[in-house]
Amino acid sequence: ERDKYENNDVAGVVTGLAWTSVGGDILFIESILSKGKGMLNITGNLGKVMKESATIAMEYIKSNAESFGIDPSVFAKYNVHIHVPEGATPKDGPSAGVTMLTSLVSLFTQKKVKKSLAMTGEITLRGKVLPVGGIKEKILAAKRARIKEIILCEDNRKDIMEIKEEYLKGLTFHYVTDMSEVIDLAITNQKVKNAKKL
Amino acid sequence: ERDKYENNDVAGVVTGLAWTSVGGDILFIESILSKGKGMLNITGNLGKVMKESATIAMEYIKSNAESFGIDPSVFAKYNVHIHVPEGATPKDGPSAGVTMLTSLVSLFTQKKVKKSLAMTGEITLRGKVLPVGGIKEKILAAKRARIKEIILCEDNRKDIMEIKEEYLKGLTFHYVTDMSEVIDLAITNQKVKNAKKL
Amino acid sequence: ERDKYENNDVAGVVTGLAWTSVGGDILFIESILSKGKGMLNITGNLGKVMKESATIAMEYIKSNAESFGIDPSVFAKYNVHIHVPEGATPKDGPSAGVTMLTSLVSLFTQKKVKKSLAMTGEITLRGKVLPVGGIKEKILAAKRARIKEIILCEDNRKDIMEIKEEYLKGLTFHYVTDMSEVIDLAITNQKVKNAKKL
Amino acid sequence: ERDKYENNDVAGVVTGLAWTSVGGDILFIESILSKGKGMLNITGNLGKVMKESATIAMEYIKSNAESFGIDPSVFAKYNVHIHVPEGATPKDGPSAGVTMLTSLVSLFTQKKVKKSLAMTGEITLRGKVLPVGGIKEKILAAKRARIKEIILCEDNRKDIMEIKEEYLKGLTFHYVTDMSEVIDLAITNQKVKNAKKL
Amino acid sequence: ERDKYENNDVAGVVTGLAWTSVGGDILFIESILSKGKGMLNITGNLGKVMKESATIAMEYIKSNAESFGIDPSVFAKYNVHIHVPEGATPKDGPSAGVTMLTSLVSLFTQKKVKKSLAMTGEITLRGKVLPVGGIKEKILAAKRARIKEIILCEDNRKDIMEIKEEYLKGLTFHYVTDMSEVIDLAITNQKVKNAKKL
Amino acid sequence: ERDKYENNDVAGVVTGLAWTSVGGDILFIESILSKGKGMLNITGNLGKVMKESATIAMEYIKSNAESFGIDPSVFAKYNVHIHVPEGATPKDGPSAGVTMLTSLVSLFTQKKVKKSLAMTGEITLRGKVLPVGGIKEKILAAKRARIKEIILCEDNRKDIMEIKEEYLKGLTFHYVTDMSEVIDLAITNQKVKNAKKL
């Protein structure tokens, strides 16, 4: 699945980490813009909590646009669509929150997301990052997918401490408490190829 | 969890007290504004009654804007989003009403909420504060979280009287009957850092 | 619970009588106005039939505005919120109809509701008052709450006749067939304190 | 219940006949107008089919306004509310169709409905009247309520033929196939008291 | 039931064939226009698939208006209501598609539908007619109702071949593959009585 | 069923491959335009995931209009209806994604789809094509329907490798990873007969 995540040519694509009863997995958050009136479409067979994460991410970026260098007047001119492949798999839970917000920041700034990076964490409306479950399984999945860096909530540091060192080899961890740190780590200064002018 | 509640730099963040089958807990109400047309978003895996509390708080502040020093024309220019972390936990009941209204007053005045303060109580449309359940468990949770002051309904005074004194040490209780008292106690005169001009 | 109902300083607060499997109780109907476009919000953990009562009351007052001395153009300029505390208790049935309509008349005229008065009865779109159940339990609850006057449907007179006289001591009953009688009995000529100019 | 139906001073009140597992009954269809934008409110604890009857009646009168002497531009200026007391009783089925349409014709013409008249029958979009069930029970209920004239579908004539003559004494039956006949029979040429100018 | 279907004085009334567990039956599709903004009302106790047929018919006629001689600007000026009596009977399935589209073509051209004609068949968005089930039962019901001509999908020809010749006596069958053939067969060149000018 | 898919005279009709518990089948995606305001209608008895595929396809084409040679201003002037016959069969799953997007590209460019071609694959918002299940059954169904070329996800190549060669005779396979390849393969340069001018 290597080239799937290594390609960061498209704005709005960010790698997250998921955890289900059958183990950990990587997942992608994709978001796109189309001319519109500020509607938010959410797809990917998502449950109520995961849809709420998308709403929180969208409202957070709208409320804090200037801090991300985004002109707030842009939100009323476009519709946003957030999708989480693969459609056949039901998904739920708050842990894709940081991934969704990172996707939207990339989308509205048209800037590249850092390569070989994955993340997992709940977000709150004031930009806090909260810890999530299934860390061990998520880390193993990230390694299988050749992820190099992982962003986690500071409160998940203890979960990493409990994992055997050999499983962590080759992985760099970033522990954060605020969304601003996630964006600093994940969003590059390079515009994507064929960046849209919003 | 200390620094989580001690930080009152952001408008709209207020500490409440919750009670579930597994005991008491503190919870946070967060609210933000984004340019819009007066829509109300509510997230946090909330049940019907708790969503109604948010609606009541919103309509109450709109109906009584002037008494809080808020220009009523502002409501039609912004969308409000009220969120209750953590998304994975289902929540319900009317006891976060005072907390939600306090959050909205802080949000629309951009004033700081008093530090180390928590509250629990149902609100009604005429601004009355009604008693709620689980007081003992909530107090224990507040102490664990190093809360210093607690706002309760006057009718909950009897529940505090039944708690052993040692559990109450270090806690100051404010018994109220009206929302105006809650706002007087909880909202400071200081603007938050980077206060928005509405 | 005395001072709860004795205070009639606020427009739109009216005392009703409810009846559940665990006995009779008093309840309050509260309504408020906020600048808006004629939307109706209904909260209080209400079932379908009780929500319909609120809709009927609202449409009735809009259709008969002039007879209540209300300028009909006002309805499109405000949103109305009707709430029935307490949120944790599910409520249903048509018997709060007269109470809701009285609340709305007080709200839109900004006139005080008579003190120590309670009422129960279904309303219809042509302003008829229909009989309701649980009269004995409701009367006992009204007495406990020190209510002095009660408005009932004429067809409920027979239910009062069956109650032992000692339980009725100190209570005055008004039997009505039309909403106009309820309004004449319940709405005073005094404006509430700080009456809004609509 | 005599005076309930004998009063035809109010536009939009028409007597129908209902049939449930516990026997026949009379019911009232009430409708009112309020300034608005052509919305249709339907209340009375109605099931899906009975709500559809209200929609059919409303669309039928809009499509055939001129044939009833109604200015079609009026529909966009008012909201219509159709209610079927009593709210505590769930109701369903298509048999109130003729009653609902008659109510709307009275409402939009502000003309009196004939006294001591009841009706039952399904309507279709092209104005046909279809037969309904429970005729015997409905007739007995009409008699108990001192109804004098009854409008039925022609195809229900055979059901009347099977009822013992003594039960029919004092009742006049009108058998119809089209809504135009119902309106001719039920709507008088007299305006109601205080007729609204639409 | 003869005169019910023989009357083709009203635009938008077309005879279809239905099939339920208790046998075949004829049914009528009725449609009417009222001044509006292009809304589609669908009634008659219909299931999801049958409602979808109505939507398909409506969108098909809008997309192909010119080929039916209909001015496309008319759709935004009227609301359409499609009804399938009788309301007490739940109905579902795609087989009324051709009947619904024929009804709408009659409605928007205000042309008479051919007498003594019935039809059954699913439609698709590109105007194909697809085969349906229950052909034998439907044919018997058509005969009982004195239908003379029947339109079926070409792929249903084999179902007719399996029916005893005596049951088919007096019936003419038209086998089609496209909606254009249905319209050619079913819609006459005569305007209905009192044709509306759209 | 030959001529059903061989006809490519109509824009928006594309052949897909479906797989249910009773085996593989071909299916058609149909889409049409009508004057409107950018609404999307989806019919065909589809489940949640398949409806999401239609939304994804629609938003993808809106976001990438220029790359398909489509004027983006056209989307706000038309309503789109996507239908999947046959209405009686419930359908779900993400595998019709590529087929739906191809249908919409044909619709908005009014260009012919290549004959004797079928496809199956999930799409994502960034235009990736994902593998799907039931490949063997789908291939057998395609052969029965005399399909000549099949578009599949590159990741489904391994599924074809496992099928006996004799079943593949006469079929050409195109393995793709991106929607742009699908469109290059499936959309011809010829306008459809009577192409609409959008």
Ligand SMILES: [Ca+2]
């Ligand atoms: Ca995977």
Ligand SMILES: [Ca+2]
């Ligand atoms: Ca994640």
Ligand SMILES: [Ca+2]
């Ligand atoms: Ca907690």
Ligand SMILES: [Ca+2]
């Ligand atoms: Ca609380």
Ligand SMILES: [Ca+2]
């Ligand atoms: Ca109580």
Ligand SMILES: [Ca+2]
């Ligand atoms: Ca009451």
Ligand SMILES: [Ca+2]
């Ligand atoms: Ca009755």
Ligand SMILES: [Ca+2]
């Ligand atoms: Ca029949």
Ligand SMILES: [Ca+2]
């Ligand atoms: Ca049919």
Ligand SMILES: [Ca+2]
């Ligand atoms: Ca098939």
Ligand SMILES: [Ca+2]
């Ligand atoms: Ca497919």
Ligand SMILES: [Ca+2]
């Ligand atoms: Ca897949």
